[in-house]
Amino acid sequence: MNLLQFLLILKARYKIILVTCFITVFTATVITIFLPKSYSATTSLLLNYKGMDPVTGMVFPAQLMPGYMATQIEIIKSRNIALKVVNQLGLTRPEEAKEHFHISNNGKKDINNLLANLLLSKLTIKPSKESSVIEITFSNPDPDFAAIIANSFADNYQQASIELKIEPAQKAAGYFSKQIIILKDNLEQAQARLTKYQQEKGITNPEQNSDVEIMRLNELSSQLSEIQVAAIDAQSRQSAARNHASESPDVAINPIVQKLRLDAASAESKLAEISLQLGENHPQYQSAKAQVNKIKSQLQVEISRVANSISRSSNITEQREAELRVQVELQKQKVLELNRTRDESTLLKKDVEIAQRAMDTVTQRFGQTRIEGESNQSDIAILNPAIPQETPSSPKVFLNIVLAFVMGGILGIGFGFLAELFDRRIRCREDIVNTLDMPVLAIIVSKSKNKDINLLTNQTYQ
Incomplete structure (x- = not known):
């Protein structure tokens, strides 16, 4: 079949098409006119929600939370919200149920769920694509009742959002209150351990005590270094005085030894002059020789005394060195003990600081969650409350007539072709x-x- 045949069939069967279209439009118009009118009321809500972890306190913008808008829509459409609306408006009363829903209780126990399902069936939630606005629409033959239901859903959703926010905060506050008791005990125990340790060790100011003892150790170490140098020098002088006492510098610079040497040299010179004039048996010679021997004897005695003095000085220096060594070792042990005590005290102090910080953090979070748990401020704001509409939202007469005209035309064409099928004519x-x-x-x-x-x-x- 080509286009010409199709048009010729439509031309031949136009009466059937027109009658069918007229009947369809007329029927749809009559049905539309006699259909009960329904009015829609819309409440606009603005969501300005920021998610917060009640334990860590971290805030997450709603835009970063996937499925946030879908979650809010599911909350609005939940049975819990619908039951709250039923209870708030007292729709379970027999007169209310009959007036708005044309039902009666008749002893049914689940009248609340039945009414909640009826409300949800007439409820439409429409989120905005580019903003945080949600529209709650409810349809009912009574425009005032439709506005009341839409506003009631908005109010109960707002209250439910508060409850959903403060309930975790209240639970977190209870958890933090228990943790505060535990952390307070830990802090008291850590402080008691630190105090007991300081009392046992007699610590008043560990830093100052350690500095004083380190200064004493440094001073003793300096004295030990000096005495060690002196001991080395004394040992060298002692060795020189013991092996060659007469040639020892310490002996040579002794004034008595120097005087005796001068006297010995003078006496030997005098003896040499006498020996040139007199014989060995002459009394003057004997007297001069005895004087020389006496002076040499005194010189040897004095040299021995000086050498012994050097030895005694070296021994004293060695003894002093040994004593300083002992004192340095004792001071080292004391400093090490102080360092160990200070380290242990520092660890105990750190335990106290850690317990204090944990206590402060939990106390701060407890204060925040307690305030959040007592807050009745909602992040949901009613932007535009629902008001009764003067014009019904359904049925839509013009749209139904247009659709009936289209459907009538399609049915008319179908009946026309059906008639052509049973009564085929030659038209071209x-x-x-x-x-x-x-x-x-x-x-x-x-x-x-x-x-x-x-x-x-x-x-x-x-």
Whole structure:
């Protein structure tokens, strides 16, 4: 079938099409007029929510929380909110149920759930794509009742959001209050351990005590270094005085030894002069020789005394060095003990500081969560409350008539083709060719329509 055949069929069956379309439009119009009118009321909500972890206190913007808007829609459409609306408006009363829902309790126990399901079936939630606004729409034959229900859903959702926010905060506050008791005990125990340790060790100011003892150790170490140098020098002088006492520098610089040496040299010179004049048996010679021997004897005695003095000085230096060594070692042990005590005291102090910081942190979070648990401020704001509408939202007469016209046209065309199927007519030369399988030689046009006669010769249509 080509377009010409299709148009010819429509032209031939236009009455059926028009009648069908008229009947469809008329029926749809009558039904639309007699349908009960329904009014829609819409409440707009603005969501300005910031998620917060009640334990860590970290804040997450709602935009970063996937599925936030979908979650809020599910909360609004929840049975819990619908039951709260039913209880708030007292819809379970028999007169209310009959007036708005045309039902009666009749002893049913689940009237609340039944009414909640009826409310949810007429409820529409529409989120905004580019903003944080949610529209709650409720439809009902009574425009005032529709506005009341929409506003009630908004109010109960706002209250539910507060409850959902403060309930975790209240639980967290209870958890923090228990932790405060535990951390307070830990802090007291850590402080008691530190105090007991300081009392046992007699620590008043560990830093100052350690500095004083280190200064004493440094002083003793300095004295030990000096005495060690002196001991080395004393040992060298002692060795020189013991092996060659007369040649020892310490002996040589002794004034008595120097005087005795001068006296010995003078006596030897005098003896040499006498020996040139007198014999060895002469009394003067004997006297001069005895004087020389006496002076040399005194010189040896003095040299021995000086050498012994050097030895005693070296021994004293060595003894002093040994004593300083002992004192340095004792002071080292004392400093090490002080360092160990200070380290242990520092560890105990750190335990106290850690316990104090934990106590402060938990106390701060407890204060925050307690305030949040007592707060009745909601992050949901009612932007536009629902008001009764003057015009019904359904049925939509114009839209239904347009749809009925389209459907009537489709049905009319269908009935027209159905009638053509049962009563097939020849309406064009293509029908002759297809139906009779014969060539068309000429087309005769009625004179009332066209005075010309078109002769088609030697033309065959397959």
